Amino acid sequence: MTDSRHDVTIIGGGIVGLAVALEITKRFPRLRLLLLEKENRVGLHQSSHNSGVIHSGIYYKPGSLKAKLCVEGARAMVEFCRAHGIPHQVCGKVIVATHEDEFPRLEELRRRGEANGLTGVHAIGPEQLREIEPHASGLRALVVPSTAITDYGAVCSKYAELIQTQGGTIRTSTAVTGLRQLTGEIVVETNGPAFSTTFLVNCAGLFSDRISRMAGEKPDTMIVPFRGEYYDLVAERSSLVRALIYPVPDPRFPFLGVHFTRRISGRVDAGPNAVLAFRREGYRRTDFNLKDVASSLAFPGFWRMVARNWRSGLDEFRRSFSKSEFVRALRRLVPEVNEKDLAPGGAGVRAQALKRDGALVDDFQFVAAGKMLHVLNVPSPAATASLLIGRAIGDLAARTFGWR
């Protein structure tokens, strides 16, 4: 038995699924939209376990989806927060080179920023760095004035409120367990009733690859969960950091390296690292799920990734288990930081798509298949870019499904 019939169903109430629902309810108000979320609230996973940064778009390859959707998305996110009274602050950030080897990469970032249309990005020396961040140390830095901070959990709640005002339905505590394609309809099976829908958009984050397999697809990628662990700077030492202090990222990885982030709450945290997790949605080091581990081990790309990156992977594991190693990485940016200044903080788990050849998928990836769209890779900066991702998926749906 299926419950009421819908035109379009979205799986996943993270910031991406919500942004897609927001766009569809606004642009195609006649469509009956249903969003299904397995948790009892929206935005509980990646979308509220992140650094809360509205990224400027400086890091991404010019012409990539990440670059396009992040730069415009950052402006849209700041505007959205302003319009809806969501706390945010355009505080800017510094990217700090602590070794001469990093100068060419810093210069490449400056060029990317320019190519991506950012304004105001400029290089500074150690004295100017100390004027901006008195406790930071480095040989050279880039100032990125448009970087901002917000609370993405609050953004998700506002998206959900607007979707419902615009006529969409959100069902929480409803996990999708199966998909059946019949003539003219898709039956969405859940832990509760089944639903009938004409179109479906898969925005299931850490489970997006499994949902696409459930739909009969054979995606060329698999989600690998990377846990990111944070420490909090204790309140008495939070004055060591005014805004955001980042290292020059390693171009081999999509992660940015441990950094200092002032949160919109005023707290400062340090991190996140990037450690292979043994459980999707596993926030503790000891979390383990046999199915998650077995599916990783069975994917050929996993072993190729390990073979290529075992050395840096081991470094990340060491930093995960040893506070002094973590502090050593942070001290390159702020030498005054000591172990006793850091208290254990939270953690997040990134959904990163991995290819069969062992390479991590760099760009956002959306795949159309019949009457379904699968959002298969939306790591950082997808929270920043969410409104523009919603628009891009809306465009793709209009083209693929013939919506007007």
Ligand SMILES: Cc1cc2nc3c(=O)[nH]c(=O)nc-3n(C[C@H](O)[C@H](O)[C@H](O)COP(=O)(O)OP(=O)(O)OC[C@H]3O[C@@H](n4cnc5c(N)ncnc54)[C@H](O)[C@@H]3O)c2cc1C
């Ligand atoms: C540590 C960390 C730091 C980050 N920092 C930043 C940052 O500073 N700035 C930035 O822009 N981005 C950042 N990101 C990235 C950003 O948070 C994510 O790209 C974004 O939240 C992805 O959103 P999502 O909706 O795809 O995923 P999620 O938020 O994970 O949502 C997916 C949803 O699908 C639901 N779901 C899964 N399976 C099912 C099912 N079978 N049935 C029903 N529901 C299901 C889940 O419960 C979940 O709510 C960070 C991410 C992490 C992990």
